[in-house]
Amino acid sequence: MNEPIVLATSLQKRFGNITAVQDASFSIEPGEFFGFLGPNGAGKTTTINMLTGLARPDSGRLSIAGIECTGNVKAAQHLIGVVPDESNLYPELTGLDNLAFCGALYGMGRTARKERAALLLESVGLAEAGRRKFGGYSRGMKRKLTIAAGIIHEPPILFLDEPTTGIDVESARHIRKLISDLHATGTTVFLTTHYIEEAERLCSRVAFIVNGRVVRQDSLENLLAPVKGVSILSLCSTRSLEEADLAALSRSFPRYVFNPEKGNALSVQSEEAFPISPLVAFLEERGFPVLEAVRRRPSLEDVFVSVTGIGSEQMKKEGKK
Amino acid sequence: MKTWIPLFAILSKDMKAYYLKPPNISWGLIFPFAWTGMFFIRSGGGIGGIMELLPGVTALSILFGTTSMLAVTVTFEKKSRSFDRLLLSPITLETLMLAKTSGAILFGVANAVVPVLMAMLFIDVSGVSWPLFAAAAILIAVVSAFLGLFVAVAVSEVFEAQTFSNFIRFPMVFLCGLFFPVQSLPVFLRPLAYALPVTYGADLLRRAILGTGMMNQWMNISILTGYCTVLFFLTVKNVRRRWIS
Incomplete structure (x- = not known):
């Protein structure tokens, strides 16, 4: 070597x-x-x-x-x-x-x-x-x-x-x-x-x-390995979710992890692939019309967030300082 | 690595970027001219008085020309972080500092020539010992450059460099025997005068131009060389402590 x-x-x-x-x-x-x-x-x-x-x-x-x-x-x-x-x-x-x-x-x-x-x-x-x-x-x-x-x-x-x-x-x-x-x-x-x-x-x-x-x-390969099979969905609504809404989501979908993102977006993460429609229906019932739902592959950003607890938006904001 | 390549590159870059700029050239010409005129009128000694004034004006031109430029250029480069580029290169700190001061030394020596050329228009300077004059001009330029460098390393803003330089330079005008003999100073000020390097430079110039002086020429040269060495190594130490900490 x-x-x-x-x-x-x-x-x-x-x-x-x-x-x-x-x-x-x-x-x-x-x-x-x-x-x-x-x-x-x-x-x-x-x-x-x-x-x-x-x-x-x-x-x-x-x-x-x-x-x-x-x-x-x-x-x-x-x-x-x-x-x-x-x-x-x-x-x-x-x-x-x-x-x-x-x-x-x-x-x-x-x-x-x-x-x-x-x-x-x-x-x-x-x-x-x-x-x-x-x-x-x-x-x-x-x-x-x-x-x-x-x-x-x-x-x-x-x-x-x-x-x-x-x-x-x-x-x-x-x-x-x-x-x-x-x-x-x-x-x-x-x-x-x-x-x-x-x-x-x-x-x-x-x-x-x-x-x-x-x-x-x-x-990079080893860092991404734990999130390789993870399924991530980004949902965008007309307004952002409150703490109570997030708690209700977590109670109704206990196998998913919910993270509010920039603007009115919400990321949903699960260890396995999951259907979108029950989530969309749940949110729309509670007055959150879903404008966009995008599935994305797990990235280094997700690993960074899970390791450091620092969001990418915070990183970008600090970079502009 | 061939040390002379970066050394010469830094010198020629500084010449191009700072010293040969029209405002600096005009400063180099106007400043000695103004000082000579002012002291000539004030002394009331007529044309014959020019010879008496020449050592002081020459020393002053070198001192101000050299310290002003170097303190400002180094502080400016440190502030804009282009000095970091020099610190990151594989040349020793000693070589770097010699390269940075060599431009100021050349500028200072050129400043010394201006009052002499002006004096030549009015008086006979054939009695001047030119080798001794050159040695004095170079040593004053070197010691002034290292003083300027010492100031530049001690401060972080360009305006601080100017202010701090003036605190050192202006007392020298009155204490170093440029226009009034050190012996005519009050007794309590004389130790201070003997502690300032320009005192020995001015004395050397006096000996070169007028043939008289307080001290032996070799004593002056030795003391000035000592000051140059001490100031140089102090500055290098300061750079290591402050800029590569």
């Missing part, structure tokens, strides 16, 4: 009285797409900072590609590419100059970095914008260039901190495709996100972090 490319053991980080990360342990195999999932303030960015050299763990051990770098990640920084949660390139420089500058930081010669920069601009769809100043780019363009800057030196490990937060759908889709293609070429990817569906779509293994603690980590 290969040596883990990232091995974190009992990492801990405190800021004053606040424990940002507590006893975080995980290992990432070469070529893996590892997702680090949690709400805002869970400790995702602090963990990335410790892994990349922007923060020093108070305790714990860290090794990257077999290099012991607890307290000094410098020795392994040439192997790491980082895409921070904010596009932090230089507004006064053009896209091309920004990439060439980032290449120079990793010791790339003039010709090599210019060629690589031009190639990357092409691959992220910014070939024409490359001569324009970074300060004039749209948010999506900035994110794409920041990703290109993170891989200018072709690092075997790429850390991505919330790469699609706050950008338009089209750009987000393009970025996901870029990351996916990059992973397909053998790059190990460490992705933090609060978009559960993004992690489910991209990652092969996922860790959930809540309040600084890694509460669960496993392959």
Whole structure:
């Protein structure tokens, strides 16, 4: 078996009285797409900072590609590419100059970095914008260039901190495709996100972090296994259900689990397939006309909710903060 | 990895993005001009007085030019998080800090040339010891750059950098022998004057331009080099403590 490319053991980080990360342990195999999932303030960015050299763990051990770098990640920084949660390139420089500058930081010669920069601009769809100043780019363009800057030196490990937060759908889709293609070429990817569906779509293994603690980590397959046979139905009505209505539903359909969702929606979950009509009839009798009933397959979101008790809507809301 | 590649890249990026911007070039020209004019008029010493003023004005130009720019650019980059990009690269913190200060040092040395060129229009400067002048200008620029860096690391906002810099710079104008000899200061202020690095830089410039000075030139050079070393390592330590904590 290969040596883990990232091995974190009992990492801990405190800021004053606040424990940002507590006893975080995980290992990432070469070529893996590892997702680090949690709400805002869970400790995702602090963990990335410790892994990349922007923060020093108070305790714990860290090794990257077999290099012991607890307290000094410098020795392994040439192997790491980082895409921070904010596009932090230089507004006064053009896209091309920004990439060439980032290449120079990793010791790339003039010709090599210019060629690589031009190639990357092409691959992220910014070939024409490359001569324009970074300060004039749209948010999506900035994110794409920041990703290109993170891989200018072709690092075997790429850390991505919330790469699609706050950008338009089209750009987000393009970025996901870029990351996916990059992973397909053998790059190990460490992705933090609060978009559960993004992690489910991209990652092969996922860790959930809540309040600084890694509460669960496993392959996507293993995480989804317990909910594989579960049947889920989303119902949408004209108004939301009260506590009493939910209690009545639970009494009448004891084998189902009811969870109110955003707006006037209700999710119904059962260990086995179930008929829709008795539920619809029950709700309509009580003055809740059902406008829509959609069956959906169980997702990572359902696993996340059951493990952490945090709803995906809360995650999204926090992401906008 | 070839260390000079990132070092030179950071220097040329800073030159392009900050130091060679028209407002900074005009600041570099107008500031020494204004100081020279002001002290020349105030001294009432006629054209002959320019030579007396030249060491002080030159030191002042370097001090203000260097500290202003560096403190602001580093604080700005830290605030916009582009400085994190430098911290994430595989270059040592010492190399990074040298790269960040080298732009300010060059800018400071260029600022030193302006008053000299202006003086050349009015007086004969053939008696100036240029090697000593160059050594003094470079050492004042280096010590000022490290002072600016020390300030930049100690604060988090650009306006704080400016304010904090002024707290350090303005007392130096009066205490470091730029325009009034240190010996003419009240006795209780003299220890403070001797604790400030620019005192030794100004003395070195005085020796280069006027041929006289309080101290031996090698003593001045040694003390300034000592200050540069201590300030540099203090700053690196501060960066580690504050920014990679």
